[in-house]
Amino acid sequence: MNNSLSLLFVLLLVITPATGNGQKLVARKTVGGDAAARQQRIARAAEGMRERLVAQRRDIHMHPELSNREERTARVVAERLKALGLTDIKTGVARHGVTALLVGAKPGPVVAVRADMDALPINETLDVPYRSKNPGVKHACGHDVHTTVALGVAELLAGMKGEIAGTVKFIFQPAEEGAPAGEEGGARQMVKEGAMENPRPAAIFGLHTLPSIEAGQIAYHSGPAMASSDKIYVTIRGRGAHGAQPHNGVDAIVVAAECITALQHIRSRRIDPQEPLVITLGTIHGGARNNIIAEEVKMEGTMRTLSEEVRERAKSLMRETLQNVTAAYGATFELKVEEQTLVTYNEPALVEETLPTIRRVVGDKNTVSIKPFMPAEDFSYFQKVSPGFYYFLGVGNRAKGITAGWHTPEFDVDEESLVVGVKVMSNVLLEYLDRHAAAAKASR
Ligand SMILES: [Zn+2]
């Protein structure tokens, strides 16, 4: 029994809960054989698309648009989906979001795939033919790759409609990096505007570039994979006085200094060391002059956790800490915690049933289990509606010097990852539909 066959059996065991029915297994083995042939066809098709994928990615890379300003990108996406014959194309969802359906010829469930489209306010320093034409804006998180891969999947699957058991819902999302101040946007807004309804997918998949692993590899984490993110606003209020007579006032700067240290004690002394938590104050502003006791200090920060419980506990500890420290010095405070994203939670059962597909496409040694990340992802809002699996697409290439991290001016990707991304996601979606269409049939 070769490796891929044994993996097929693992898959069978997952989807056929101990029937002990030999005939059924034989029947499914044949299906497995077809699946292997289909996988070959998908691989050939994706490789045939290589040049188009590269051109598409370069076009999007050269025309990066900031969060909630993805006008051109959304237009390119919608036009392409229309040309491919997708139906129910909705534009203008959460400003520039696009959703569309690819309805297969065979009955089956609905599965969704999501790609984000926005770029970052970073000046590109790469000297490449596909350099950003929009000064000060760059695809430095690889969302150009995500959009290109999803369009590639749409093209590939549009050519296989006859054998698709169910429907694939495509979700192209704006503003993953966060809407500008005062604006709503991103996944949360798309969900609010009904992107996950009519039809509601039974599962959702997404991918993110990962420069720390090589193109050709896929990384994943089952369970909480990326952190929740909350924006923190703290104001400390004292009372002004002459800088030489501090006893006549309440020094907001000294009190703020105590608060900063005390807030770090939440991490080090109040929350279980086994539970990931980050409290970072990234800005601090206060005071007007060297010889005036500062009346007010304003600080902004971010809090990251991998569990909703820790998140709630840390929030209440922050309030308690600020309350008590400021009271000790006669100052007052204001705390605002603004939810930005939830924990990206990869449903373990969904990860388990999907991994054999990924392993067959990229190979066992190229399927890497990794630790969770503290950066956040608003894919988590889709996962609140339907179970989801968000995995990482390797885009690094040490030999070619492609190693720069996310959100840096030098960020780049090995474009070979585009073909890999299309292959993996196409198989993941098709096999999800096959498994669940079969399960629905069996239970009828
Ligand atoms: Zn990013």
Ligand SMILES: [Zn+2]
């Ligand atoms: Zn990103």
